[in-house]
Amino acid sequence: xxxxxxxxxxxxxxxxxxxxxxxxxxxxxxxxxxxxxxxxxxxxxxxxxxxxxxxxxxxxxxxxxxxxxxxxxxxxxxxxxxxxxxxxxxxxxxxxxxxxxxxxxxxxxxxxxxxxxxxxxxxxxxxxxxxxxxxxxxxxxxxxxxxxxxxxxxxxxxxxxxxxxxxxxxxxxxxxxxxxxxxxxxxxxxxxxxxxxxxxxxxxxxxxxxxxxxxxxxxxxxxxxxxxxxxxxxxxxxxxxxxxxxxxxxxxxxxxxxxxxxxxxxxxxxxxxxxxxxxxxxxxxxxxxxxxxxxxxxxxxxxxxxxxxxxxxxxxxxxxxxxxxxxxxxxxxxxxxxxxxxxxxxxxxxxxxxxxxxxxxxxxxxxxxxxxxxxxxxxxxxxxxxxxxxx
Numbered sequence: 402x403x404x405x406x407x408x409x410x411x412x413x414x415x416x417x418x419x420x421x422x423x424x425x426x427x428x429x430x431x432x433x434x435x436x437x438x439x440x441x442x443x444x445x446x447x448x449x450x451x452x453x454x455x456x457x458x459x460x461x462x463x464x465x466x467x468x469x470x471x472x473x474x475x476x477x478x479x480x481x482x483x484x485x486x487x488x489x490x491x492x493x494x495x496x497x498x499x500x501x502x503x504x505x506x507x508x509x510x511x512x513x514x515x516x517x518x519x520x521x522x523x524x525x526x527x528x529x530x531x532x533x534x535x536x537x538x539x540x541x542x543x544x545x546x547x548x549x550x551x552x553x554x555x556x557x558x559x560x561x562x563x564x565x566x567x568x569x570x571x572x573x574x575x576x577x578x579x580x581x582x583x584x585x586x587x588x589x590x591x592x593x594x595x596x597x598x599x600x601x602x603x604x605x606x607x608x609x610x611x612x613x614x615x616x617x618x619x620x621x622x623x624x625x626x627x628x629x630x631x632x633x634x635x636x637x638x639x640x641x642x643x644x645x646x647x648x649x650x651x652x653x654x655x656x657x658x659x660x661x662x663x664x665x666x667x668x669x670x671x672x673x674x675x676x677x678x679x680x681x682x683x684x685x686x687x688x689x690x691x692x693x694x695x696x697x698x699x700x701x702x703x704x705x706x707x708x709x710x711x712x713x714x715x716x717x718x719x720x721x722x723x724x725x726x727x728x729x730x731x732x733x734x735x736x737x738x739x740x741x742x743x744x745x746x747x748x749x750x751x752x753x754x755x756x757x758x759x760x761x762x763x764x765x766x767x768x769x770x771x772x773x774x775x776x777x778x779x780x781x782x783x784x785x786x787x788x789x790x791x792x
């Protein structure tokens with residue numbers, strides 16, 4: 402049988418297009434990393450007006466307000482330095498000229514950047530002038546660009562001072578550079594976690610590039626009422642708040658309001674608590690804690706940060722089970738044992754979380770560990786002090 406993989410494809414440009422798209426995603430993440438580091442980036446918008454639009458604060462060219470950097474990203478397989486002729490062939494200046502015509506007169510303070518994969522030719526004076534924002538001062542540069550864009554030189558008076566040519570890392574280097582920056586921001590985290598966080602940043606940036614809706618879009622910056630399709634393309638500080646939290650405080654997990662998720666079929670955990678005469682408040686807290694622990698676990702699994710070795714999780718569960726059973730025995734026979742067991746178990750986990758969560762799986766957070774203990778109870782492995790509860 403003939404395998405079509407052995408047949409030469411008439412058009413194999415799809416793979417190249419995907420590689421270039423992925424490169425653009427990595428470049429977008431560079432600006433997101435600046436935002437994570439607490440830099441001047443306010444937000445990053447993907448595939449709207451230009452490939453990437455970065456909004457910054459504090460730029461000296463914009464005393465009061467936001468400075469916009471509209472970026473056109475170009476890649477190529479050639480390893481030779483870029484010349485102005487190469488730039489003409491890749492057409493970023495045509496796109497930037499079109500963008501200038503769109504945003505000029507809107508009151509924005511902005512820059513027009515052509516980001517080029519690779520190095521610039523230092524012997525090309527016109528290109529070097531453009532890289533420094535001095536294209537308008539170079540007569541040869543003005544003439545060549547006017548001819549290329551088919552406009553009079555006078556028409557470039559406002560355009561050329563806004564143009565910057567920026568060399569970018571090559572495809573083989575960009576991911577390594579970005580993960581190194583992320584590792585510097587999250588010192589103490591394992592490289593497995595750093596890689597997982599970087600992949601999550603890539604995923605969110607891909608979603609933004611495609612305009613996919615994201616629940617975390619909560620900040621409306623600069624624009625009073627941006628349309629939803631545009632808002633979906635924007636990565637704001639709110640969209641990456643959980644990743645910043647993981648980098649800066651890996652020992653502290655932010656809890657969410659899960660109260661609306663607690664109503665449903667009565668679980669084994671609730672039945673065991675009722676058998677131990679638990680108060681309504683303790684039952685609700687146990688459900689909420691269990692939900693938080695499960696939510697944390699699912700997020701870590703989704704990012705690929707959860708360890709693949711089942712023995713690590715088993716070790717934690719066994720330590721929690723032994724502690725819970727020991728605590729339960731000490732309160733057995735009391736009129737309302739479940740509340741006392743619950744409170745003492747939480748106190749012990751708050752006091753010594755590292756004794757039980759040694760990896761750690763749950764950030765050595767006593768609240769999350771209590772939630773995991775409740776999940777173990779839900780598996781009918783221990784009860785809450787009732788003689789009728791067989792664990």
